[in-house]
Amino acid sequence: MKTPCENRAFFVSTKKEWFIFFLVKLVSFFFGTYLCFSLHHYFNVPVVLAAAFTGLVGSFWHWPKKYGNHPQAAIYAGAFAGMCSSAIITGWEALLFISVVGAGVYTLTRNIFEGFGGRLGAIAFTAVSSLIFLRALFLSLIHI
Numbered sequence: 001m002k003t004p005c006e007n008r009a010f011f012v013s014t015k016k017e018w019f020i021f022f023l024v025k026l027v028s029f030f031f032g033t034y035l036c037f038s039l040h041h042y043f044n045v046p047v048v049l050a051a052a053f054t055g056l057v058g059s060f061w062h063w064p065k066k067y068g069n070h071p072q073a074a075i076y077a078g079a080f081a082g083m084c085s086s087a088i089i090t091g092w093e094a095l096l097f098i099s100v101v102g103a104g105v106y107t108l109t110r111n112i113f114e115g116f117g118g119r120l121g122a123i124a125f126t127a128v129s130s131l132i133f134l135r136a137l138f139l140s141l142i143h144i
Contacts, residue, residue, distance in 0.1 A: 018107065021070075024063065025103035028071040032058060032078025033095050033102070040083070047083045054079035073120060074106055080124035094131055102127035 032054050039050035058075030081098050082089075089095055105123045113119045 021067075021110075022103055022107045024067055024071055025074045025106050026099055028058070028061075028074035029078040029081070029102045029106065030095065030099035031061075032075035032080075033082040033099055034078075036079040036082030037084075037086075037089055037095065041086050041089075051076075051079040051083055054082070070106075070110070074103065077102060077106065077120035077123045080121050081127050083124075084128050088128060088132060097131055098127045101130050 035057065036047070036050045036054040039045040039053060040047045045053070055076045058072050058079070061071065061075065063071040078099065081102055082095075089098070102123050105126050109119070109123070
């Protein structure tokens with residue numbers, strides 16, 4: 001009988017495989033965040049339509065079969081994160097930070113949560129919230 005981890009695509013066992021999996025998630029998450037944010041910030045596309053379009057475009061991006069549907073899910077999670085306002089995402093550094101945190105949370109929790117329902121939004125929320133929290137903490141330390 002196989003364990004739950006063995007039934008999943010791209011069973012990660014070594015540090016190198018974890019790192020490659022993280023890089024795939026990082027590229028996917030950044031693409032989703034950047035595309036969704038750019039569509040609604042620069043082209044005035046409504047945020048829900050921008051996220052839907054990003055998910056649609058991401059579904060056509062082909063990755064090797066060993067990754068399963070994880071890259072497409074990371075793109076859609078990135079689209080959720082990219083829905084926030086330009087007051088939160090102030091530049092590419094914020095986009096990169098959100099993507100690194102989102103890809104990290106996705107990679108660390110892939111064996112904890114089953115399926116994708118609710119997990120993608122929670123990952124996006126965690127990534128954006130960490131940016132807001134660290135920015136507020138940094139600003140409060142500067143003004144002490």
